[in-house]
Amino acid sequence: MHLFFFREAMRSLLHHRGLAMTAVLSLTAALTLSAVLLLLTHNARLAIDSIGDRREMIVYLKDDVSASDRDLLIGRIRDLYGNVTYVNKEQAWQEFARQVGDESLLEAVGDNPLPSSLRIKLRAELLEPAAMDTAAAQIGRFAEVEDVRYGQEWVRRLDQAGSALTQLTILVLGLVGISVVFILYNTIRLTVLARRQQVEIMSRLGATDQFIATPFVIEALLEALVAAGVSIGLVFALAWGAANQWLSGIQFLPVLTAVSFIGAVLVLAWLATMLALSRVLRAIGP
């Protein structure tokens, strides 16, 4: 019996191949757009996370801080905020000299003016701009601390960019979801209307709505599966091409995301088909 329904679906696909092809192409276009956006979001998120890993806070110490007070401070900061690396005045000067490279310029500076500092690699939960602001204010209140720097502006902008991209992706996915439902709803409605005579005859022979609907559901799921598969394939090709040509760091979507994408499309296709059939079968069934 299952084979019968599958054969009926294939017969309908072949019989209305123009309609099916239009539906598949429309779906593929909409799904490819959303899959490309998913790819961009995924890679932007990877980039943001990678930059986020390198976010650190630099705490400049006063010159008169004793070694014991400094060690005490390091211990407290480590407990509260994250890993701490102590950079003394000499290390700071060597690093500066390495960056500048010009001996004459260094000689012009004279004595080492750089303060000793603590470089804090913040805990993951403190990497948000608001949490970093709070942490910086709290650390600044320690008596041993001269100043705290962490580039709050670009951290904020990076996070804003990340959340804007996520919101855009959600918006586009929502719109594409609606368009998938719309395209399949109308395709199945047109297909059923094109086979109106068949539906009427089957209804008169005593076919249940489920019996009549099953081939149409299979047909819609096949169309959605092909469109989702092609769009994921296109995005894979795009990612692969980009990685080989000009964006070496770009990564394809994780397998779970790709499978979830196809699964979501199938669920939407099923919903659209059931919606279309529940209306159209009642309208034309004798």
Added chain:
Amino acid sequence: MITFDRVSKRYGERLALDEVSWQMDEGECVVVVGPSGAGKTSFLRLITHETQPSAGTVTVGTFKGGRLRRRHRALLRRTLGIVYQDFRLLNDRSVFENVALAVRIAGRFDDEEVIPRVMYALDEVGLPLKHGRFPHELSYGERQRVAIARAVVNRPAVILADEPAAALEKRSADEIVTLLRKIHGEGAALLMFTTRMDAAEAIGGRILHLDDGKLVDADGKPLGPVQTGRTAEPIPMTVPDVNAGRR
């Protein structure tokens, strides 16, 4: 088996059936004769629940009156075998597939039972060698025989035939009537609607006259609440054996 209890059907201002009361028993053969527009189609549509009576109750088997749920309506229709004047075959399917569709819809048989059942039904109507043909490759008479095979393939308790020979020339029409009579002889109740008295008499069952939405006697006078009509003896017919070509 089928009971109409003071059934009326109105389409807007037009009264298609007017307080019709009538009953048909299991295995019985009833022919409803009436001119075009007499209400025969409304009669049939009420039995198949394609429409609801404006007044009165229609009972078919265990399905009594009222608006049935869609799945119950489907179940009711599966207990009937219906033959239409215009055949209602699917033109993009072979003869075999048209008949097999009814078997699959019935859902009572496994896949391996479909082929023998369909071939048996096609054998009964004399078309076993044309199972691969498409409806447009058949004559009108052959198409109606396919429709009859589709109607009987699930062995329904009642066969409803709506002017089954109206679209056919005399020879084919006689063949169809003979075939229906044979199927009724095998045990199925038969309810046929026709405009032709000769076809009604050829079938040889209880004849009811339907005129202007009312059941009337042979003289055109309205019948009482229990409609027995009159029973005609089957008229011997000299029609060619539908199986002759296969032997």
